Amino acid sequence: MQTTARPPSAEEAGGRPPDIATMRSGVRRFLAEDALPPGAHELDTxxxxxxxxxxxxxxxxxxxITRLPEDDVPRYxxxxxxxxxxxxxxxxxxxxxxxxxxxARRMARSLNALCDHYENFSGDRS
Known part of the structure; x- marks a missing residue:
């Protein structure tokens, strides 16, 4: 059986866990109902x-999610x-x-979903 090495998490590598609150703030900039559209320069940033x-x-x-069983629906x-x-x-x-x-809105929706999965599986509710 061949195994693939997984990259270390931020915490295992001596780093801090992801700043989910900051990530969600960026998401809200595009997905909040009252969000004003950014200008071209701000959009790039x-x-x-x-x-x-x-x-x-x-x-x-x-x-x-590598810790979850392969047939686990939330993992899938x-x-x-x-x-x-x-x-x-x-x-x-x-x-x-x-x-x-x-x-950017499509990316924000994906990032928001990644944040949800991170919080759900790690138990980190920033």
């Missing part, structure tokens, strides 16, 4: 922030969420401010 948060949180969620849902988040990281926004905002 916020999109890069969402991307970075997703890149940090994806391996954390993967590491946590979290794996689907991770796969979707990875696909969104590979997509470049179409040109234009409205297309960029739509792209």
């Amino acid at each position: 916020l999109t890069l922030q969402l991307r970075g948060h997703m890149q940090l949180l994806i391996p954390e969620v993967e590491q946590i 849902c979290a794996l689907a969420c991770v796969g979707e988040a990875r696909r969104k990281l590979d997509v470049a926004p179409r040109p234009g401010l409205s297309a960029g905002i739509a792209h």
Whole structure:
């Protein structure tokens, strides 16, 4: 049987756990009902922030769910969420401010779901 080494979690690597509160703050910037659309320059900055948060949180969620049984439904849902988040990281926004905002909202929804899975499986309610 061949096993694949998993990357260490932030805590195991001597780091701190992900800052879910900060990540959720970035999500709210796009998904809150009263959120004002950002300008082009701000959009670039916020999109890069969402991307970075997703890149940090994806391996954390993967590491946590490896402890669950393979036939566990919540594990399967979290794996689907991770796969979707990875696909969104590979997509470049179409040109234009409205297309960029739509792209950022899709990323924000994925990051929000990753935060949910992280909190549900780690017990960390930041």
